Amino acid sequence: MRAMINKKYSDSPNLEMRSDFPQPSLEPGKVLVSVRSVSLNAADLIMMSGKPYPIRFMSGLFKPKNQVLGADIAGVVHSVAPDVNHLKPGDAVFGDLSSDGFGGMAEFVSVPANRLQTLPGGLSFEEAASLPMAGVTALKALRDKANVQPGQRVLIVGASGGVGTMALQIAAAMGAEVWAVCSTAKVEQVRNLGAVGTIDYKKEDFTESAYAFDAIIDLAAKEPWKKVKRALKPEGVYVPVAFSLSATLSTSFGGDKKRIKPLLSNPDVADLKVLSDYVENLQLKPVIHQTFPFEKANEAIQLLKDGRAFGKVVLSL
Numbered sequence: 001m002r003a004m005i006n007k008k009y010s011d012s013p014n015l016e017m018r019s020d021f022p023q024p025s026l027e028p029g030k031v032l033v034s035v036r037s038v039s040l041n042a043a044d045l046i047m048m049s050g051k052p053y054p055i056r057f058m059s060g061l062f063k064p065k066n067q068v069l070g071a072d073i074a075g076v077v078h079s080v081a082p083d084v085n086h087l088k089p090g091d092a093v094f095g096d097l098s099s100d101g102f103g104g105m106a107e108f109v110s111v112p113a114n115r116l117q118t119l120p121g122g123l124s125f126e127e128a129a130s131l132p133m134a135g136v137t138a139l140k141a142l143r144d145k146a147n148v149q150p151g152q153r154v155l156i157v158g159a160s161g162g163v164g165t166m167a168l169q170i171a172a173a174m175g176a177e178v179w180a181v182c183s184t185a186k187v188e189q190v191r192n193l194g195a196v197g198t199i200d201y202k203k204e205d206f207t208e209s210a211y212a213f214d215a216i217i218d219l220a221a222k223e224p225w226k227k228v229k230r231a232l233k234p235e236g237v238y239v240p241v242a243f244s245l246s247a248t249l250s251t252s253f254g255g256d257k258k259r260i261k262p263l264l265s266n267p268d269v270a271d272l273k274v275l276s277d278y279v280e281n282l283q284l285k286p287v288i289h290q291t292f293p294f295e296k297a298n299e300a301i302q303l304l305k306d307g308r309a310f311g312k313v314v315l316s317l
């Protein structure tokens, strides 16, 4: 089968197309999916480069254990193991394979059946592939960590990215007044997506905002906690989704555990259903910056790496 191969760790995208890559076998509990679309995530960049280095204890010390990147997939069930009852060949499905060795950038991938959800009505394969990791992360940050309530004022820092464009829409669907931080070129687009207020990080510092927020969801984590807390209400919650050393130190050694709630998201098929409901209620629509043909995976990865995208970057097979 065709697959894009990451033979060795590299900071710049250097995947190789192979047409004779072995097709994965169908083990008990698994489903063989004919992949139609894959969306890219920061997790793919981490697996590609093997950085930060401690990740190599998991991903392979000297070379990548899993040579095929791609966690977020949408496709069609090709065949199912005899013990799989709730899916059948021909079903359109989507899911996040980041806990199952990735493998989405290939014609076929073998997936635990319990990782997959059927496609919500009206979504293309490209849109469905955009949802799992970014959507579940956004949902867990807003619902489980920040416990966002109707009428609350929520700030999404990095609202123009993959996770941010989901978080902005989900927070609005939860009834929050949503504010967004992004770069100059993307201010208009986040407004069109539902932000009532915007802060251009190239010109302003959100930690000096005249407004105080009930929750701040931070997808960039560039500012230290001692500055971030100036923008929070006294009972407000800060959710660093990107890694923040300052927030980590403050939760480990400081007294701010109640106000800092770091998120470590994981694939969650029940949450894929929650996201599907938002989609079907027309409250959430994945934002796709560009779809590339599978063969142009390196170009697509470079676009994501350069931070030029508004929303998701997707590959189509």
Ligand SMILES: NC(=O)c1ccc[n+]([C@@H]2O[C@H](COP(=O)([O-])OP(=O)(O)OC[C@H]3O[C@@H](n4cnc5c(N)ncnc54)[C@H](OP(=O)(O)O)[C@@H]3O)[C@@H](O)[C@H]2O)c1
Residues within 6 Å of the ligand: 041, 042, 043, 133, 134, 137, 157, 158, 159, 160, 161, 162, 163, 164, 181, 182, 183, 184, 186, 201, 219, 220, 222, 240, 241, 242, 243, 263, 264, 265, 266, 304, 307, 308, 309, 311
């Ligand atoms: N904790 C978890 O489980 C988990 C899960 C998924 C992702 N993540 C992490 O979450 C982060 C975001 O992921 P993503 O897929 O949304 O990435 P992305 O698509 O690359 O988006 C990054 C966002 O950060 C913004 N940004 C960049 N520099 C900034 C600055 N100085 N101030 C404010 N905003 C800035 C960008 O704005 P412009 O584009 O306008 O410049 C963009 O909106 C990544 O670090 C990723 O590793 C964590």
